[in-house]
Amino acid sequence: EAGVTQFPSHSVIEKGQTVTLRCDPISGHDNLYWYRRVMGKEIKFLLHFVKESKQDESGMPNNRFLAERTGGTYSTLKVQPAELEDSGVYFCASSQDWARAETQYFGPGTRLLVL
Amino acid sequence: AQTVTQSQPEMSVQEAETVTLSCTYDTSENNYYLFWYKQPPSRQMILVIRQEAYKQQNATENRFSVNFQKAAKSFSLKISDSQLGDTAMYFCAFMKSTGTASKLTFGTGTRLQVTL
Numbered sequence: 126e127a128g129v130t131q132f133p134s135h136s137v138i139e140k141g142q143t144v145t146l147r148c149d150p151i152s153g154h155d156n157l158y159w160y161r162r163v164m165g166k167e168i169k170f171l172l173h174f175v176k177e178s179k180q181d182e183s184g185m186p187n188n189r190f191l192a193e194r195t196g197g198t199y200s201t202l203k204v205q206p207a208e209l210e211d212s213g214v215y216f217c218a219s220s221q222d223w224a225r226a227e228t229q230y231f232g233p234g235t236r237l238l239v240l
Numbered sequence: 241a242q243t244v245t246q247s248q249p250e251m252s253v254q255e256a257e258t259v260t261l262s263c264t265y266d267t268s269e270n271n272y273y274l275f276w277y278k279q280p281p282s283r284q285m286i287l288v289i290r291q292e293a294y295k296q297q298n299a300t301e302n303r304f305s306v307n308f309q310k311a312a313k314s315f316s317l318k319i320s321d322s323q324l325g326d327t328a329m330y331f332c333a334f335m336k337s338t339g340t341a342s343k344l345t346f347g348t349g350t351r352l353q354v355t356l
Contacts, residue, residue, distance in 0.1 A: 181343060
């Protein structure tokens, strides 16, 4: 069974540009989470999808971040326009059943560098 | 809001020795879950061990065990017989028990280096 995959693995962009990150969760997992780790700091929650619906988006930093999960399958996280402080590693995770507090399985992350 | 604190940014241990990574947390919740995740260099983060707060017995997974002290809000990870493959970043994490899937709150991590 394939794990959580993320694309791209690395992205280097200039301030003001747009970047779109993609996450493919484990097949059949209803829950999809986005997290971010800024250098040397803790991994912070961004948002949680249950299927195609946003269950919790309390961690989204501002309206430059837009997340979607079309059809309840893969998800994209768009940053537009990117700022220097958006640099970090963006992790995606998934878990199977919304009705249970299950282990979250993480992807390898996307390293974003905004210059 | 919950907070998780890992006070050891870096640790080193010799192969075959035992090491303990510390984690404390702050919450007003009575029911919750605690996790240790590990992220080896250039690899995905994987679950090491999980503890339900309502269980008094400490969780164990092979060479990995926890010391869960609910009153003290402490959740340390002990790695016995350390192996080179244990070299990784270790994150402690908290999840509220809401009866449904919920977000994780992480600490800042401890970088563990296992040496020969």
